[in-house]
Amino acid sequence: MELQGTVKRITEIQTFTSGFQKREMVILTQEQYPQPINIEFLSDKINLLDNVSEGENVRVGINIRGREWVSPQGETKYFNSITGWKLDKVTENGQEPTHAAPSQSASPVSGQNPFASDEDDDLPF
Numbered sequence: 001m002e003l004q005g006t007v008k009r010i011t012e013i014q015t016f017t018s019g020f021q022k023r024e025m026v027i028l029t030q031e032q033y034p035q036p037i038n039i040e041f042l043s044d045k046i047n048l049l050d051n052v053s054e055g056e057n058v059r060v061g062i063n064i065r066g067r068e069w070v071s072p073q074g075e076t077k078y079f080n081s082i083t084g085w086k087l088d089k090v091t092e093n094g095q096e097p098t099h100a101a102p103s104q105s106a107s108p109v110s111g112q113n114p115f116a117s118d119e120d121d122d123l124p125f
Contacts, residue, residue: 003082004059004090005029008036010049023049025084027058039084048087061086 005027013023023046029035039060041049052058065081 001062001064002059003027003029003037003039003062005034005037005057007052007054007056007058010052010054013046021046025049025052025060027060030057037082039082041084041087045083045085048084052087052089057090057092059088059090060084 007025008028009024009026011024013021015021021043023041025039025041026036027039029037039062061084063083063085065083067079067081069077069079071077
């Protein structure tokens with residue numbers, strides 16, 4: 001899945017006692033009712049946020065993860081998280097700035113059928 005929006009906030013790297021690291025980014029979606037979406041970048045993916053600044057438009061490849069937790073009282077709760085695995089900056093028109101537009105050939109287009117004059121046609125139909 002992908003999300004696209006404007007970077008609203010980027011947090012500092014959080015390091016836990018186990019050595020696990022994460023960094024979070026909040027993007028504001030670009031729709032009729034914009035939504036602030038918190039996306040976690042884990043372990044080796046935290047470096048993706050190094051070249052992004054608040055206010056930039058980005059496209060993020062995401063995975064949605066869920067987990068189950070049982071409270072000491074025996075109540076089961078479910079939690080979801082969104083983790084990012086890919087990050088691209090985008091321009092105002094929604095295109096990635098690092099990719100060039102495909103070139104179009106300059107050959108003229110005619111309205112004639114190029115196969116209409118084949119008199120040596122051996123096909124039975």
